[in-house]
Amino acid sequence: MAAAASPSSMESAPRIMRLVAECSRSRARAGELRLPHGPVATPVFMPVGTQATMKGITAEQLDALGCRICLGNTYHLGLRPGPELIQKAHGLHGFMNWPHNLLTDSGGFQMVSLVSLSEVTEEGVRFRSPYDGEETLLSPERSVEIQNALGSDIIMQLDDVVSSTVTGPRVEEAMFRSIRWLDRCIAAHRRPDQQNLFAIIQGGLDAHLRATCLEAWLAKWCHVRTRDPRQQTPGHREAEQMTKRDVPGFAIGGLSGGESKNQFWRMVALSTARLPRDKPRYLMGVGYATDLVVCVALGCDMFDCVFPTRTARFGSALVPTGNLQLKKKQYEKDFRPIDPECACPTCQTHSRAFLHALLHSDNTAALHHLTVHNIAYQLQLMSAVRASIVEKRFPDFVRHFMGTMYGDPTLCPTWATEALASVGITLA
Amino acid sequence: MELLNLMLFSYQDLEESHRMKLSLTKVVNGCRLGKIKNLGKTGDRTMDVPGCLLYTKTGSAPHLTPHTLHNIHKVPAMAQLTLSSLAEHHEVLAEYKEGVGKFIGMPESLLYCSLHDPVSPCPAGYVTNKSVSVWGVGGRVEMTVSKFMAIQQALQPDWFQCLSDGEASCAEATSIKRARKSVDRSLLFLDNCLRLQEESEALQRSTIIGVIEGGDVMEERLRSARETAKRPVGGFLLDGFQGDPMTLETRLHLLSSVTAELPEDKPRLICSVSRPDEVLECIERGVDLFESFFPYQVTERGCALTFSFDYQPNPEETLLQQNGTQEEIKYVHQTKKIKTTGCNQEMTSFEINLKEKKYQGDFEPLVRGCSCYCCQNHTRAYIHHLLVTNELLAGVLLMMHNFEHYFGFFHSIREALKNDRLAQLKELIRRQAS
Numbered sequence: 001m002a003a004a005a006s007p008s009s010m011e012s013a014p015r016i017m018r019l020v021a022e023c024s025r026s027r028a029r030a031g032e033l034r035l036p037h038g039p040v041a042t043p044v045f046m047p048v049g050t051q052a053t054m055k056g057i058t059a060e061q062l063d064a065l066g067c068r069i070c071l072g073n074t075y076h077l078g079l080r081p082g083p084e085l086i087q088k089a090h091g092l093h094g095f096m097n098w099p100h101n102l103l104t105d106s107g108g109f110q111m112v113s114l115v116s117l118s119e120v121t122e123e124g125v126r127f128r129s130p131y132d133g134e135e136t137l138l139s140p141e142r143s144v145e146i147q148n149a150l151g152s153d154i155i156m157q158l159d160d161v162v163s164s165t166v167t168g169p170r171v172e173e174a175m176f177r178s179i180r181w182l183d184r185c186i187a188a189h190r191r192p193d194q195q196n197l198f199a200i201i202q203g204g205l206d207a208h209l210r211a212t213c214l215e216a217w218l219a220k221w222c223h224v225r226t227r228d229p230r231q232q233t234p235g236h237r238e239a240e241q242m243t244k245r246d247v248p249g250f251a252i253g254g255l256s257g258g259e260s261k262n263q264f265w266r267m268v269a270l271s272t273a274r275l276p277r278d279k280p281r282y283l284m285g286v287g288y289a290t291d292l293v294v295c296v297a298l299g300c301d302m303f304d305c306v307f308p309t310r311t312a313r314f315g316s317a318l319v320p321t322g323n324l325q326l327k328k329k330q331y332e333k334d335f336r337p338i339d340p341e342c343a344c345p346t347c348q349t350h351s352r353a354f355l356h357a358l359l360h361s362d363n364t365a366a367l368h369h370l371t372v373h374n375i376a377y378q379l380q381l382m383s384a385v386r387a388s389i390v391e392k393r394f395p396d397f398v399r400h401f402m403g404t405m406y407g408d409p410t411l412c413p414t415w416a417t418e419a420l421a422s423v424g425i426t427l428a
Numbered sequence: 429m430e431l432l433n434l435m436l437f438s439y440q441d442l443e444e445s446h447r448m449k450l451s452l453t454k455v456v457n458g459c460r461l462g463k464i465k466n467l468g469k470t471g472d473r474t475m476d477v478p479g480c481l482l483y484t485k486t487g488s489a490p491h492l493t494p495h496t497l498h499n500i501h502k503v504p505a506m507a508q509l510t511l512s513s514l515a516e517h518h519e520v521l522a523e524y525k526e527g528v529g530k531f532i533g534m535p536e537s538l539l540y541c542s543l544h545d546p547v548s549p550c551p552a553g554y555v556t557n558k559s560v561s562v563w564g565v566g567g568r569v570e571m572t573v574s575k576f577m578a579i580q581q582a583l584q585p586d587w588f589q590c591l592s593d594g595e596a597s598c599a600e601a602t603s604i605k606r607a608r609k610s611v612d613r614s615l616l617f618l619d620n621c622l623r624l625q626e627e628s629e630a631l632q633r634s635t636i637i638g639v640i641e642g643g644d645v646m647e648e649r650l651r652s653a654r655e656t657a658k659r660p661v662g663g664f665l666l667d668g669f670q671g672d673p674m675t676l677e678t679r680l681h682l683l684s685s686v687t688a689e690l691p692e693d694k695p696r697l698i699c700s701v702s703r704p705d706e707v708l709e710c711i712e713r714g715v716d717l718f719e720s721f722f723p724y725q726v727t728e729r730g731c732a733l734t735f736s737f738d739y740q741p742n743p744e745e746t747l748l749q750q751n752g753t754q755e756e757i758k759y760v761h762q763t764k765k766i767k768t769t770g771c772n773q774e775m776t777s778f779e780i781n782l783k784e785k786k787y788q789g790d791f792e793p794l795v796r797g798c799s800c801y802c803c804q805n806h807t808r809a810y811i812h813h814l815l816v817t818n819e820l821l822a823g824v825l826l827m828m829h830n831f832e833h834y835f836g837f838f839h840s841i842r843e844a845l846k847n848d849r850l851a852q853l854k855e856l857i858r859r860q861a862s
Contacts, residue, residue, distance in 0.1 A: 051813075051814075051817045051819055052810075052813065053814060053819045053820075053821040054821075055819070055820050055821070056491075056820035056821055056824060057821070057824075058496060058499075058801070058805075058821070058824065058825070059805065060495075060499070060801070060805075061493075061495055061496070064495070076817075080813065080816060080817055081788065081809070081813045081816075085788070085789060085809065088789065088791070089791060089807070089809060089810075095809075095810060095813075096810065097805045097806055097810075332520055333519075333520050333523055333524075335524060345493065345494065345495050346493070349494055349533040350533050351531070353520055353524070353531070354487070354531055354532060354533065357486060357487075357517050357520065358486055358487070358488060360565055360566075361485060361486035361513060361565060362485070362565075363485040363486050363488050363490055363491070364490070364491050364820055364823060364824075365488045365489070365490070365491055365492055365493055366488075367820065368491070368492075368493050368496075368820070368824070369493055372493065372495075
């Protein structure tokens with residue numbers, strides 16, 4: 001699939017994305033990804049199964065919900081059970097017996113979330129394992145090596161992740177380092193034919209930095225010789241060599257942290273404006289329903305987030321009007337399903353009242369019922385979004401969605417209204 | 429017309445309305461093989477004996493949704509619900525009106541409602557002449573006969589254990605006085621419940637299971653059996669026969685004497701006995717139905733049932749696959765805890781502990797040849813990983829395997845009885861017991 005991008009190769013990365021429809025107003029697109037473990041319709045929400053399991057639900061249940069791609073986490077799996085064992089088990093697909101697609105992140109995000117345990121240098125990130133106290137170095141090479149062993153269909157470059165609330169020179173440093181680390185990831189990638197390596201656009205909340213980052217990639221494609229004086233790491237003495245650094249897809253990273261929504265959407269819009277049209281745009285860590293709909297309008301194709309599965313385990317069920325905290329007393333005698341329009345097994349068989357009672361017991365089945373429903377909710381939402389794009393009624397879909405969620409278009413959050421307006425969708 | 433019907437209702441009528449019938453195919457060395465027919469509120473279901481009931485917590489199989497439960501082969505036709513988990517939801521069920529089966533999403537299953545949860549025995553000292561208490565998540569629920577029957581009316585189960593005094597068996601040594609009281613109270617509760625059932629439209633199709641009490645006192649046990657058998661109950665629950673392995677022989681002797689007093693054509697259930705070896709001992713003494721909480725306990729300690737119930741020729745070969753030598757088995761027996769209920773009990777030699785490091789790289793299924801979803805799709809290494817990382821899926825997959833293995837065991841008991849091979853099966857299980 002993805003061609004080897006070694007210094008001497010002039011092959012470009014394959015086109016894994018086929019555009020099926022585009023909204024004539026906004027930047028929304030409907031498409032299809034061609035991946036080693038089957039096609040995936042976009043826009044797509046990818047549930048997160050961090051440690052080779054989708055929390056309480058079996059591979060069969062996940063397949064039955066229509067999921068065709070989900071996430072695994074390189075940081076966690078790299079520590080337990082480790083890449084050698086997973087390789088023996090015929091990769092992550094074999095280990096967890098998942099027949100469809102897998103995307104693994106690089107382990108970089110844990111730098112931000114577990115920052116007290118890590119130290120970042122040009123070499124990589126030094127972690128102290130929370131399980132046995134052992135020190136490990138996660139370098140671009142090591143991250144790709146682990147992901148090669150995992151065998152996921154899409155792998156992510158190791159990027160220098162900085163919290164979106166950080167400002168100043170650290171952000172610029174991280175952005176340039178991420179570009180250098182992309183080069184190292186491409187060089188270290190041993191299975192470009194079976195695994196698609198995505199680049200990650202960084203730059204925090206600084207429009208200029210983001211733009212610079214994007215330019216750096218585009219410049220590489222256009223065969224411009226570049227010479228980054230900061231490239232001093234071993235193996236990059238060929239910096240002056242013309243390097244075609246093409247990737248099959250892009251991720252927009254460094255957002256979905258503590259930044260304001262106002263800044264968030266502007267960075268997304270800036271990124272999608274400059275990214276190639278014919279390649280998938282993966283917005284990392286975004287999963288609230290409103291955010292998904294707005295970011296589809298802004299031109300994103302792929303999303304992942306722990307929110308729907310995590311909130312399920314706290315007894316919260318996602319619905320078109322928001323969420324139901326099913327542990328609350330008001331649901332004790334509510335004999336309706338979570339959502340009468342939902343086709344998931346939970347809503348077909350069980351009432352809010354039963355789930356309420358079960359959530360107050362120690363039977364874990366309660367959590368699984370909600371996990372099934374919340375994943376179904378997210379996948380059904382993306383399906384509906386896609387259908388509306390294909391049928392050329394996406395702006396109407398957005399208006400209806402916001403109306404259901406917020407009651408009235410004027411009650412829609414300002415950032416969302418502005419973001420949609422910027423791509424030609426008005427709510428009133 | 430209604431009034432006339434009510435007036436004509438007598439014990440005899442109640443007796444006949446139990447069209448349910450246990451037909452025995454054969455009885456071998458005390459073991460009964462047969463079918464219960466005309467079961468349930470619709471009167472058209474059947475159940476094989478010996479058999480077990482699906483164990484549930486708050487109306488759901490532990491860890492399992494209908495989808496994953498449906499993956500399991502040979503799930504028993506009847507599920508066990510516990511009043512301890514459902515009594516506090518009385519008001520909700522009363523308002524729901526359509527019965528607990530539909531409420532929990534198991535409208536097709538036969539349902540038996542027991543008083544207590546065999547896995548979490550309740551504190552003693554709360555039974556009075558007028559009431560029995562159960563413990564739910566929200567605390568103690570005290571039930572008089574009328575409250576108990578009101579709850580059953582809201583539940584509308586197919587079978588329910590009658591309100592009873594089971595505390596004679598809780599203490600270390602039962603006094604004769606306490607044993608006598610347990611029998612007296614239980615009979616009084618039974619008569620009152622039967623009277624209230626006559627007056628309840630909603631409970632006409634439900635069957636009361638009479639409870640045999642009496643602690644360790646033979647005289648009281650016999651009295652309980654004879655007196656309970658005189659009432660129009662649909663079956664019998666043998667309560668208080670669980671306990672300390674030291675007094676096992678005595679209790680088994682009591683059990684034989686009790687079942688000898690019971691009518692042949694009504695099912696005998698036993699509570700709090702679920703281990704494979706103990707199940708066989710009880711079947712030999714005339715017991716028909718068991719709870720299936722043992723596979724749940726095995727699951728909770730991160731273990732998988734691996735004992736063989738393949739009694740066909742070559743039992744030597746099967747034993748070679750088992751863990752532990754005779755020496756190890758003896759040692760385990762000595763260090764085993766005395767209490768045999770509760771999730772904290774020690775591992776048995778019927779199972780393997782998937783947390784052990786040796787399974788880290790073991791890519792075999794839990795049990796080779798097992799047809800369950802877990803064994804067909806996953807490896808020991810994967811289960812080990814899920815346990816080490818504390819993932820919820822571990823419980824789901826282990827529960828699926830353990831239930832399937834256990835239900836397969838009961839199937840093999842029936843097959844062995846049919847083919848006159850129970851002795852071989854018993855020997856096979858005995859050799860694997862610790």
